[in-house]
Amino acid sequence: MRKSTTIFYFIFLLLGVTQNLKSIAQEIQKQRPNIIFILTDDLGVGDVGVFFQDQRRLTNDRNKPFTVTPYLDKMAQEGAVLDQYCAAPVCAPSRASIILGQSQGHANVRDNQFDKAINNNYTIGNVMQMIGYRTIAIGKWGLQGDPKWSKNGTLWPAVPMKRGFDEFFGYMRHEDGHEHYPHEGIYANKKQVYDGYKEVSKDLAKCYTGDLWTAKAKQYIINHQKGPDKNKPFMMYLAYDTPHAVLELPTQAYPSGFGLDGGVQWIGKPGHMINTADGSPDSWIDPEYINATYDDDNNPATPEVAWPDIYKRYATITKRIDNQVHDVLKLLKDLNIDQNTLVVFTSDNGPSIESYIRNEPYKANFFESFGPYDGIKRDVWEGGVREPTIAYWPGHIQSGLKISNPSMSYDWMPTFTDVAGYKGPVRSDGVSLLPELTGKGVQAKSNIYVEYFNKGKTPEYAEFTPAHRDRERGQMQMIRLGDTVAIRYNIKSPNDDFELYKINEDPKQAHDLNKSENLKQLQTYLKGRVLQMRLPDSSAPRPYDDSLIPANKIIANTNGWSRTEYNNKTPWISAPKGGVKSADVKDIKLDRLASSSVYFDGYVNIPSDGHYTFKMKAQGKAFLKIHEIAAIDEDYNYKGEEKRVTLNLAKGYHHIRLYFMKVKGETPDLKLAYSHDGTRFKDVNSYVPINRIKIK
Template identity: 55%
Template sequence: MSAQQVKGAGKVKQPNIIFILTDDLGFGDIGTFFQNQRKKANEPGKPFTSTPNIDRLAAMGARLPQHYCAAPVCAPARASLLLGLHQGHANVRDNQFDKALEDNYTIASVLRSVGYKTAVFGKWGLQGLNSEGPEWPAHPLNRGFDYFMGMIRHADGHEHYPKEGIYRGAKQVWENKTNIADKLDKCYTADLWTASAKKWITENKRDKKKDQPFFIYLAYETPHAVLELPTQAYPGGGGMKGGVQWLGEAGHMINTASGEVDSYIHPEYANATYDHDNNPATPQIAWPEVYKRYATAVRRIDSEVGDLLQLLKDLKIDDNTMVVFSSDNGPSIESYLKENFAANFFQSFGPFDGIKRDVWEGGVRVPTIAAWPGHIPANTVIKTPSGVHDWLPTFLDAAGSPPPVRTDGVSLMPSLTGKGKQRSSTIYIEYFQNQSTPDFKEFDPHHRNRKRNQMQMIRFGDTVGVRYDIKSHNDNFEIYNVIKDPQETNNLANNKGMNLLQSKMKERVLQVRRPDTSAPRPYDNELIPPALVVSTKQGFYWQRYRASSPWIPDVSTLSSIAKGIVQEPEVGLAGVGDIVVYAGFIQVPADGEFTFYLTANSAAFLKIHDSNVIDEDYGYNGGEERAASMKLKAGLHPFKLYCRIKNSSKQLLDFSWQGSGITKQTVWSNMRYN
């Protein structure tokens, strides 16, 4: 199905899409976000690095300095990207490395459904715990990708020379379902993924019989983990004839698979010195080798970005390719080498406090750039907050389709293009880790050595609420204005007039999430508060939409073709392919736990507040009763029940509940509207 078939989108020329995700690259590591300011200040005690190609990408399009990852560590952050869900809904949370990514819509599968060819290069780590392979349940080929070249297992991404395994032992590299690691002599992985992606793009565009738009997820596992060095300088030129190239010869798979492994330091850093004691009277000393390595790894990614941009230009597809660059979380303090590594040497966390595994801004604010010539104006700065789960609906919007209703994201196209009204993103993070924020002198004393444990973050406009070491839901949020106070030094929680915002944050974090028994939280058993609705009447709203997407769509950007108020559902009013949405309030008579039951012979989806409660869309064949429980306070709770009509037979939509003195019965009689 092409995007042109999706109602409400209009005819579009679908762009190619490349999403580049780096690993543990801090907000402050990129020139245009922070390092250029550091360079300009020219303080001898503050070393700096350069990223000229990434800066050029930013100048071509938009910087998103208010962009957040989904979690401050890789597996859940990447799962949320791929699923289009924040951490209140994603099935991979906390430190669940190698857990199988949920079998549902992914950023690749939805794009493939609207005509895209899809490929992933690099780090996966979401395959399921069958360590033998290759039939992992959540192999990329089982989650919407047509082609895979990379490392399936999480720990394999800690070594950047997979065959030699010079620091962490030999690792596996898979092309689709074949382990090719034994052919990868001297292959530095960042070069390997780039060369492979270049080959795939070139072949895709040369195949005129299958001239499809493409989506590439280029998931570097650098600069994190073992800070290994390339074999040699990055080949000049870039693009079709220069840069790294795929040779395809066992033992010499890419053109940089020669020379000495772990040997090349970028010349800008090889002899770099700094004022280590901030005393101009003493001689400067050389950068410690671990920081030369880190700077070289970051610069290597920069070279690879430039190489890819040149390829797009050579193939004459640069004007119709959207390139997004980001990181999975904040900077790390891990080198996996004997020499310690500290994220404050280059101040990789930028103007914020916190690193990887923190929900302070430095752990979750990530350097993000989006470029699409002719669509995203050059040198744009997006000032509104956004999250990684927004990319799934953004890419579908660019392709001409509404996203699945289950997504937590919103399209960023209005902000990126300057056309249309931007909907607000939901910025919500929950995470557990039993260590502490580092004791960096750059951090506010209140943050240093702060015990993490259960953490939570939510953002409203310019204001962020943060909780560390949560013991119960009664714990107050620390509240910061992160525009005026990006380092989060001035806690506003005790200021006059903040009680209402504190209450709103505590209510909202219960209304946007679903508990997950594999990642228990101290607030899982809290009763979800009702909406503040004063006057209501018996019944509920219905609206009908026309959309040909293969999923139940988020209808917020569609126009209804009919609407009304009813006492009972009237599914029969809709035609085949139509979407009917019932909305209003469920009147909960008493505090307690309630189980909701839903049966349909079409696709259906239930939201209560902004929680995804029952999914009968993906993989649902009709007729099966599905159930879910929620702990609710007495009062009026907003709901939306979506139904997609698949056939012309008489429609079944049985929606029941029980709990707190209610025997199993229909919910419809307890519906209200205002």
């Protein structure tokens, strides 16, 4: 063989190897799917056909008007429907819990704290950034910070770009989301849309926000697939401000075709930014509903009457959402990335009865937007916290899957990291839903917990159980254990009993088991359990904030801690995976730490009731859980400072879980001490016996 031929052959082989390596790298990248999380505003669980409207339609009762969502129904048929709860029955705290992956027992935005700065910690944005995803938030934010909630309100401390999103396009402020036309409408020229840090509403004439956010989402996906990061996965938080109470209509029919060449399109020309930015704002009613009538008096002998205009509006908007979601799904198919993209569709809370249309009140029972349950937005009855949740991932999620095990909206953070091959932060109250979605692995139980305060009352709807009508809300709380849902309304004392319902048998929560059975032991457990799952927040005080957190009942006792070493491949502290070797040790010590992380599990014997202050300081990263309470967080952006927490603990054994992760360049060190009612701090190992035990 000639020398030149040999060289050519060698170069050919080298190019082939290089090309194979590129193909392998691209294939590995493809195994990390894109993620699109679609969140609607005040869409009730009963507003989507597959969840309830189809049942209503099939009754063929002319006294029961219904809406249609054919594309969402198709999405559900090709994916999975979930029995999922939101973390709070109103938008700001609900959205904060989703983004932080935390329950309302830990999230810093609670009750009605609109425009409060969401905590600077792990979010669904930055955890995905840290593992190589591009991230974008589109639509409604409302968690940026405001003078009411910060010392310096002139600079928003918590815009999306400071909370883990590479890009943002949408309404930054909460109240801006109460208008579906930023340039026209009820609040004309007062609404602000931001493209990153730039305010751009002057360019958005006649842009209906539902279409605007959809067009922007499509533009981002198309550009991503054409750009230099096309082999890098993306995570999109697509947060609609519809169908929220302003109930403004689109300018025109939804453009035909959908996807790459049809549907709404981004034009990018100021004054005509999207292809539906012409015609008359707030003008178009879906032909399905223009001439809709119903039997208003439930008497077939009398003529039917037209739907009131407010309900034609609502039905048009919900069907518009149906089109918008389908438009995005069709684009994924057109780009051949649908099998590599997990799409989640849900809502932030139950249906609203607010109407900003003058002299046109809205009632959620016209369509029974609360579904087969009682309660609406701001209720912790099932209708206020159940959400129409669909997960779609062709080739990975079985078509027509019905997941009946209950889950929470804050489960999505650990689910998304799991989809990408990583465990979620221990800070999160959620669990990964991936095992149940894909049928692979063992599904952990979700921690179902809600707390909320509102001065209003549950509506007096005939569809609701009499005991729920005109019910004073006040301080509310909900926890679910298996099939039992426990509810407290208008809580005045930590000793108030829970109402107890077997929810699968009694979805309307009509039969309070606490009235018919002796359930004192269960009541005691529930009142204690909710205290073991939360940290008080002075900005959202509760009647039970300073109650004694109960100890665990022990049935066996072994001296020492369970010490587990493991290699943590995440940038954050995550829990060890199964199969990791553990050993019993007497002390919390980091010497001879061969792995990147270590986990100590044990029970501290509290000698008497009282307030105990724990303090911790680490060289590295650390996280302390007491029961399920996220007690001390020394993980995200930790700089080695000492941190403290004070808890009112009852005498007895309290579960402690302590995580530590090494940081490059630092000598591992961890100090944990506590004191009782202001006494001198002592090392946690020497103050009282520590035990690894079995508990009831």
